[in-house]
Amino acid sequence: MAESIDVDNILRALGKYKRYTIIQIIYNYFICVYLIAFPMLVYVLVGYSPLHRCKPLTQELYKYELTDSTNVTYTVIAEENCHFVLSFNLSNTTQTMNVPCLEGYVYDINQETFVTEWNLVCDKAGLGELTQTIFTAGQAIGALLFPSLSDRFGRKPVSITAMLSVTILSFVASFSNYFVYTVSKFITGAIQQGVGLTMAVYLLEQVPRENRGFVSALGSFGWGTSMIGIAAVGYFMRNLNWRYVQMVSGLNGVHAIATFWILDESLRWLIANKKMKKAQLQVKKIARINKVNVDDVLSLLEDEIQITTRLKEPDLLVNEDTQDRNLNRENLFTILQDKLLLKTTGIMAFTWFTNSLVYFGLTFTSTQLAGDRHLNFFLNVAVETPAMITFMILVRRNIGIGLGSMSGRVGGMLAPYATMLATYIEWGPGIIFGVCCGVATLLQLLLPETSGKELPQSVRELREWDKQRGLQSKSNETKET
Structure with a gap:
């Protein structure tokens, strides 16, 4: 590709953190973010699985078709979560029988969740967690689809369409049965990526390169505040039916109408x-809002266009086009064929997997801890805020990001089942999370240090970079001896 217009220079001329940019950051990172967070984490509120026991039997055993005799008396000798243990006399013989919860269940909670409404316990255990797993599977599909759509049709139409769609689907889910709810969660997961991924790219495109790390950190901080907001909604609606909480999830997107x-x-x-006329109108609008001299910015834009036109001469593009063709040959198979790349990508993929598994696993299991479940959820999400405040420097390179993201989705799909595991083995999730974190931490020692170093642009440069790193390491060892 030929040299392109340096948009960073234009953005600097328009003002990096002036009124227009601040409005866009606040609206996207602190308002629209709820359309990302709520669909993803509303499961913690509406899918809570409380302690339960069987409702007492109210009829004779023969009416439940448990015996042919109409004159059998029984005694309940044990009550389990999913069945009774009955003792009764039949043909002068004392017998015991495990009887399922034929009358339904009694739940230790005032609020009705979809688990209690649809009785997703015992023989239906796992169906609640399945809705969240299917949501994450939808995210994986959306992550593949929406980046190309936003590149083709633009950030604005894709964002608005995705926001309105998530809003509508959230309302649909509040009036649905289990099947419709699960299907809507899958579609919501896919379209939610149209909001999240497009928003992230859009805001990074609003500032020059040197400010992207700070803007990304603000996005992480916005995510943390949205989690606290969800915890507050859960607390104040703790005695209401889950369908009302789901409706609030949809109400968070009503503002999407004004997004246009x-x-x-x-x-x-x-x-x-190459939509230069629209770009010029955009520059005029931003300059007016930021109170910047519009003529100076338009003049700079024209200068950049002229420079780009001169650089498009064929003889100036030969070397660059050749380099681009070489870069285009590098794909997934390149990673699989190169040991160094494979090792780095494998470590990164496992780290992403661990991050998603532990992060969402802790979030989903926080409501199962002793004490008030709403307070537990709040403390679990509030602890992120101090970290987000200090998180102002980000990695700027996304080598192999697709494989890492895919591994993260796998971890996210498994995370909901941590609550189910905890009902059988209380210490199980903690052991798994701890081991994965420990292994992921140790694996980081195998990765090269990149701080303050220019990163390679191709596989060949990566190999040369690794060789130089090895030679430098040997040189340091020699000096020490």
Whole structure:
């Protein structure tokens, strides 16, 4: 590809953190973020599985078709979560029998969740967790689909369409049965990525390269505040039916109707797709809001266009086009064929898997801990805030990001079942989380240090970089001896 217009220079001229950018950051990271967080984590509130026991039997055994005799008396000698143990006399013989909860269940909770409404316990245990797993599977599909859609049609139309769709689907889920709810969760998971991924790209495109780390950190902080907001909703609606909580999840997206006037198309996308007239109108609008001299910015834009036009001469592009063709040959098979790349990608994939498994596992199991479940959930999410405040420097390279993201989705799909495991083995989730974190931490020691170093642009450069790292390590060992 030829040299492109340096949009960073234009953004610097428009003002990096002036009124327009601040409005976009606040609206996306602290308002629209609920359309990402609520569909993902509302399961903690509406899918809570409380302690339960069988409702007492109210009829004779023969009416339950447990015996042919109409004159059998019985005694309940044990009550388990999913069955009674009965003792009765039949043909002068004392017998015992395990009887399922034929009258239904009694739950130790005032609020009705979809687990208590649809009785997703005992022989139906795991169906509640399945809804969240299917949601995560939908996210994996959406992560593959929406980046290309936003590149083709623009950030704004994809964002608005996704926001409205998630809002509608959240309302649909509040009036559904189990099957419709599960299907809507899958579709919501896919479309939710249209909000999250497009939003992340859009906001990074609003600032110059040197400010992207800080903007990304603000996004993480916005996520943390949204989690606290969800915890507050759960607490204040703790005595209401789960369907009302699900409706609130949909109400969080009503503002999407106004997004058409609040959100503008990305200036980078307009320029990259040669929509120069719209780009000029966009520059004028931003300059007006930021109170910047619009003529100076438009003049800079024209200068960049002229420079780009001169650089498009064929003789200036030969070397760059050749380099691009070489880069395009590097794909997934390149990673699988190169030991160094395979090791690095494998460690990264396991780290992503562990991160998603432990993060969402702790979030979902927080309501199963002793004490008030709403307080537990709040403390679990509030602990993120101090970390987000200090998280202002991010890695700028996404080598192998697709494989890592896919591994993270697998961890996210398994995380809901941590609550189910905890009902059988209380210490099970903690052991699994601890071991995975320990292994992932030790694996980081096998990765090269990248801080303050220029990262390689191709597999060949990566190999040369690794060789130099090895030679430097040997040189240091020699000096020490």
